Amino acid sequence: xxxxxxxxxxxxxxxVVSPKAVLSNEINTKLSADIWGxxxxxxxxxxxxxxxxxxxxxxxxxxxxxxxxxxxxDKGTKSANSLRGWxxxxxxxxxRIILAPDSYIEDTIELKVQN
Numbered sequence: 703x704x705x706x707x708x709x710x711x712x713x714x715x716x717x718v719v720s721p722k723a724v725l726s727n728e729i730n731t732k733l734s735a736d737i738w739g740x741x742x743x744x745x746x747x748x749x750x751x752x753x754x755x756x757x758x759x760x761x762x763x764x765x766x767x768x769x770x771x772x773x774x775x776d777k778g779t780k781s782a783n784s785l786r787g788w789x790x791x792x793x794x795x796x797x798r799i800i801l802a803p804d805s806y807i808e809d810t811i812e813l814k815v816q817n
Contacts, residue, residue, distance in 0.1 A: 771812040
């Protein structure tokens with residue numbers, strides 16, 4: 703429980719420290735395997751700039767959902783589930799995350815905020 707609170711506190715700090723992402727109109731983004739990789743800690747996840755922007759959009763609109771589009775192979779499924787797990791551990795409710803094997807781009811996760 704302490705770790706979750708620490709991650710949420712770090713996420714809140716990033717929202718304050720990095721206002722540039724709040725000004726962006728971007729609600730769709732892509733995470734390549736090079737960007738996403740295989741993070742080992744919440745701190746690593748919180749350093750991924752596209753995720754900061756997406757989390758800001760989701761935080762500012764509590765009814766918005768996140769569509770996670772991934773390539774339907776084993777690697778894509780594993781990456782999407784890993785991302786989902788990290789987002790939940792950072793405070794995003796699971797019912798706001800929609801996983802869909804609808805991406806034709808290998809080694810890339812597409813994130814789309816749906817209002």
